[in-house]
Amino acid sequence: MGLRLLILSLMFVVLLVSGCGKQPSDRVVDLAGFESQMLGQHSRYFQEQDHKLSWQQAARAFAQSDYPYGASESIALGIGTDPVWLHFQVNNPTQADAGIRLAVKTPWLDVIDAYIVADNTLIAHINGGDYLPFEQRPMAHENFAFEHGFSSGLSDVYLRVESLGPMAIPIELSSIEQAQQLDLGNAYRYGLLYGMLLALSLYNLLLYLITREKEFGLYSLYLAGFVVNSFSYTGQLHEIITADFGVHFQDWLDCFLMITYSVAGLHFARALLKTKNYAPVLDRVVVWTTIVFPLGILLGAIANQLVFSLLLGFLLNSGFATLFIIMGIRARQAQVDSANLFIIASVTAACCIGISTMAVAGIVPYNTYTFQAIEVGMVFEAIMLAIVLAKRFNLVQQDLAVAEKFAHTDPLTSVNNRRGFQQPAEALFNAAVANNQDVAVLLIDIDHFKRINDQYGHTVGDEVIQLAANCLANSTRKTDLIARWGGEEFIMLLNNTSQAEGRNFAERIRMSLAELRCNTPSGSVNFTVSIGAAGSNQWVCAGKNLNELSLAELIKCADSALYEAKKSGRNRVVELCDACPFTESPVAEK
Numbered sequence: 001m002g003l004r005l006l007i008l009s010l011m012f013v014v015l016l017v018s019g020c021g022k023q024p025s026d027r028v029v030d031l032a033g034f035e036s037q038m039l040g041q042h043s044r045y046f047q048e049q050d051h052k053l054s055w056q057q058a059a060r061a062f063a064q065s066d067y068p069y070g071a072s073e074s075i076a077l078g079i080g081t082d083p084v085w086l087h088f089q090v091n092n093p094t095q096a097d098a099g100i101r102l103a104v105k106t107p108w109l110d111v112i113d114a115y116i117v118a119d120n121t122l123i124a125h126i127n128g129g130d131y132l133p134f135e136q137r138p139m140a141h142e143n144f145a146f147e148h149g150f151s152s153g154l155s156d157v158y159l160r161v162e163s164l165g166p167m168a169i170p171i172e173l174s175s176i177e178q179a180q181q182l183d184l185g186n187a188y189r190y191g192l193l194y195g196m197l198l199a200l201s202l203y204n205l206l207l208y209l210i211t212r213e214k215e216f217g218l219y220s221l222y223l224a225g226f227v228v229n230s231f232s233y234t235g236q237l238h239e240i241i242t243a244d245f246g247v248h249f250q251d252w253l254d255c256f257l258m259i260t261y262s263v264a265g266l267h268f269a270r271a272l273l274k275t276k277n278y279a280p281v282l283d284r285v286v287v288w289t290t291i292v293f294p295l296g297i298l299l300g301a302i303a304n305q306l307v308f309s310l311l312l313g314f315l316l317n318s319g320f321a322t323l324f325i326i327m328g329i330r331a332r333q334a335q336v337d338s339a340n341l342f343i344i345a346s347v348t349a350a351c352c353i354g355i356s357t358m359a360v361a362g363i364v365p366y367n368t369y370t371f372q373a374i375e376v377g378m379v380f381e382a383i384m385l386a387i388v389l390a391k392r393f394n395l396v397q398q399d400l401a402v403a404e405k406f407a408h409t410d411p412l413t414s415v416n417n418r419r420g421f422q423q424p425a426e427a428l429f430n431a432a433v434a435n436n437q438d439v440a441v442l443l444i445d446i447d448h449f450k451r452i453n454d455q456y457g458h459t460v461g462d463e464v465i466q467l468a469a470n471c472l473a474n475s476t477r478k479t480d481l482i483a484r485w486g487g488e489e490f491i492m493l494l495n496n497t498s499q500a501e502g503r504n505f506a507e508r509i510r511m512s513l514a515e516l517r518c519n520t521p522s523g524s525v526n527f528t529v530s531i532g533a534a535g536s537n538q539w540v541c542a543g544k545n546l547n548e549l550s551l552a553e554l555i556k557c558a559d560s561a562l563y564e565a566k567k568s569g570r571n572r573v574v575e576l577c578d579a580c581p582f583t584e585s586p587v588a589e590k
């Protein structure tokens with residue numbers, strides 16, 4: 001299944017890349033029946049060298065020189081480069097104005113000037129970019145966008161773009177109707193995506209609060225970090241929250257948000273795969289990566305070197321995807337559970353990040369799907385990792401169940417220990433009181449057990465205890481309770497049983513236990529027990545109604561009776577006498 005997925009992903013990439021070399025037959029954009037088009041291959045471009053040009057100077061430069069057309073839908077020139085001029089032509093063959101939206105579909109662009117020229121006359125100058133407060137921009141949109149009615153005939157459009165950030169310029173021209181539909185589609189897609197990721201993030205935060213397992217908390221941070229990061233680099237954050245804080249603030253915010261999810265993601269992967277246990281060097285590399293890069297970016301911020309910090313940010317983001325894959329492979333070698341799922345998730349995410357990056361850089365065609373491939377990859381990765389975490393949660397629950405069982409079970413005999421007895425015994429006792437049923441307690445103590453230990457050794461002593469426990473456990477009904485009460489002492493709570501019935505039952509088990517033989521190299525060992533029995537006869541115990549007694553008091557009665565059994569010669573059953581002062585019970589002699 002994993003291999004098939006990988007092949008499909010590769011085919012997808014090949015299909016995308018194969019569309020790259022195609023060139024439009026006509027570079028002039030025809031606005032007749034126009035819907036939507038990316039303009040990279042319809043635009044020529046050059047970079048300003050020394051001083052800022054006017055649109056007339058730029059127009060002259062385009063007319064006089066043979067500047068190249070863009071090789072793909074998005075013209076990309078790297079980080080921190082000189083301002084760029086672009087030129088394309090549109091033709092409206094009809095008599096009516098053609099309402100068109102021009103949008104540069106990426107944020108990070110600081111200053112953009114668009115000049116619309118017809119017959120060498122400037123028809124409109126539209127200025128925008130991140131540097132402007134939101135309400136002063138040409139359109140309420142996350143990217144630079146404006147709408148214009150192109151009049152009949154040929155129009156020239158000159159764009160000057162200036163930015164310190166990544167200079168990727170995917171220009172999209174669309175009819176206004178089509179642009180609104182694209183916006184609506186985008187809003188639905190992003191709503192679904194963010195909703196899903198945020199729900200997963202919250203769910204994992206809750207799991208963290210319940211289990212205190214840090215991988216759930218880090219995963220929650222990782223997802224939330226990605227949403228905020230995506231919100232920021234698509235320009236939506238600046239459209240809604242930080243619109244008026246200026247380009248400087250926005251650039252730096254984007255830069256810092258960019259690294260939040262990679263840092264949280266790397267620590268999540270460390271916690272999930274427990275890298276430290278089998279790959280300490282790789283683990284240290286990961287830890288230092290998450291320290292050095294953010295520190296470098298911070299230093300860049302202090303020195304106001306945005307290009308330097310952005311480069312570090314991009315490096316960390318691409319390094320993060322690579323480290324994820326390496327960690328997955330190392331985990332697989334170390335046979336870590338769920339390493340395979342982790343690898344599939346991270347390879348898919350890395351491919352999708354690659355597609356989005358290549359789309360913006362103009363290496364593969366730029367469209368909604370290639371630009372949003374990173375989100376698709378992230379959702380896929382999020383689902384895969386959620387499956388991994390669900391499995392981990394299941395394991396944690398199983399561990400808890402095992403721990404719980406051990407906390408309540410005596411490891412030598414596998415019957416309840418005192419702790420395991422307490423809660424069900426209280427419930428059983430209270431139910432008996434509520435239902436007016438009799439209830440009896442037996443305390444059973446092996447006689448002269450110390451001698452067995454001394455004569456045959458502790459191992460034989462243990463075997464004797466196990467033998468006695470098995471015999472007692474096999475003698476009880478499902479509704480009764482048995483527990484190891486101390487070293488060589490057991491307790492039984494007998495449901496719906498009077499003291500008289502309890503005494504008879506105690507007599508039977510006393511005789512059964514006396515029959516048992518424990519075979520040892522130095523001969524077979526037998527033993528006897530003394531039993532103290534206490535209970536109610538017709539709901540009256542020690543002169544009190546059962547509902548006036550507590551379970552602890554009933555046990556004290558049985559303890560007094562056991563003390564009497566030991567004192568009066570052992571190997572016998574003694575039952576509670578009517579006058580037993582249970583509140584001042586003597587401690588049984590052992």
Ligand SMILES: Nc1nc2c(ncn2[C@@H]2O[C@H](COP(=O)(O)OP(=O)(O)OP(=O)(O)O)[C@@H](O)[C@H]2O)c(=O)[nH]1
Nearest residue numbers: 446447448449450451453458461462487488589590
């Ligand atoms: N082998 C073994 N010995 C245990 C275990 N728990 C307690 N003991 C021993 O059981 C012995 C109990 O001795 P005592 O309390 O003197 O009681 P006793 O020898 O049975 O004498 P009476 O109860 O008076 O008949 C002690 O020596 C404990 O070390 C156990 O799990 N395994």
